[in-house]
Amino acid sequence: GQQLNQSPQSMFIQEGEDVSMNCTSSSxxxxxxxxxxxxxxxxxxxxxxxxxxxxTSNGRLTAQFGIxxxxxxxxxxxxxxxxxxxxxxAGDRGSTLGRLYxxxxxxxxxxx
Amino acid sequence: DxxxxxxxxxxxxxxxNKKSLKCEQHMGHRAMYWYKQKAKKPPxxxxxxxxxxxxxxxxxxxxxxxxxxxxxxxxxxxxxxxPEDSALYLCASSQGPSGAYNEQFFGPGTRLTVL
Numbered sequence: 001g002q003q004l005n006q007s008p009q010s011m012f013i014q015e016g017e018d019v020s021m022n023c024t025s026s027s028x029x030x031x032x033x034x035x036x037x038x039x040x041x042x043x044x045x046x047x048x049x050x051x052x053x054x055x056t057s058n059g060r061l062t063a064q065f066g067i068x069x070x071x072x073x074x075x076x077x078x079x080x081x082x083x084x085x086x087x088x089x090a091g092d093r094g095s096t097l098g099r100l101y102x103x104x105x106x107x108x109x110x111x112x
Numbered sequence: 113d114x115x116x117x118x119x120x121x122x123x124x125x126x127x128x129n130k131k132s133l134k135c136e137q138h139m140g141h142r143a144m145y146w147y148k149q150k151a152k153k154p155p156x157x158x159x160x161x162x163x164x165x166x167x168x169x170x171x172x173x174x175x176x177x178x179x180x181x182x183x184x185x186x187x188x189x190x191x192x193x194x195p196e197d198s199a200l201y202l203c204a205s206s207q208g209p210s211g212a213y214n215e216q217f218f219g220p221g222t223r224l225t226v227l
Contacts, residue, residue, distance in 0.1 A: 003154070030211055035218075042116075042202050042218035043155070050212050088154055090216075097167050098143050098209030100216060102154035 006103025135203030
């Protein structure tokens with residue numbers, strides 16, 4: 001199925017640094033979701049975005065719904081070791097069937 | 113109660129076995145999902161139940177059989193699986209199947225190994 005273009009694929013950063021990742025698509029999305037997944041666990045919803053241009057924060061996390069509705073980004077400020085994991089973006093195109101389209105994920109490693 | 117629970121956590125089965133995965137939510141959500149996930153890959157949608165009716169079957173082989181006994185429960189019946197079916201199986205639920213209602217909340221998953 002269609003997947004979103006998520007980048008970067010992986011990031012290796014030092015504790016305290018800021019992180020930025022993004023998702024793009026050739027299609028318009030009505031909803032953008034950002035998830036974090038720890039090894040062996042299910043994805044955890046971090047932030048949900050519903051309107052073009054919307055900027056939403058959750059603690060050290062900030063995400064934006066692109067104005068064209070074809071992209072979204074996630075920023076993590078002042079990273080800490082527990083930020084390690086895989087971050088997935090997901091989008092809903094507004095059908096009534098419940099299908100989400102997922103990015104390939106960004107693997108984040110934080111060095112102390 | 114704001115979580116999705118899945119049992120068992122781990123399952124090892126032979127190719128001739130029959131087993132079932134179970135998922136439960138008590139958030140009043142009306143859409144439930146089964147996903148398959150391979151290591152370091154995004155979840156792949158298998159089935160969607162909306163208001164207890166199957167609304168999406170992503171061409172999943174018949175050796176996987178979903179069942180939604182009521183709005184809180186979702187089962188996945190497994191029979192004659194292949195080793196390549198080994199994966200993390202995730203259940204998710206959302207308030208509804210579209211738009212702002214489609215914030216999907218995932219369970220912890222069942223790690224399935226087929227020998």
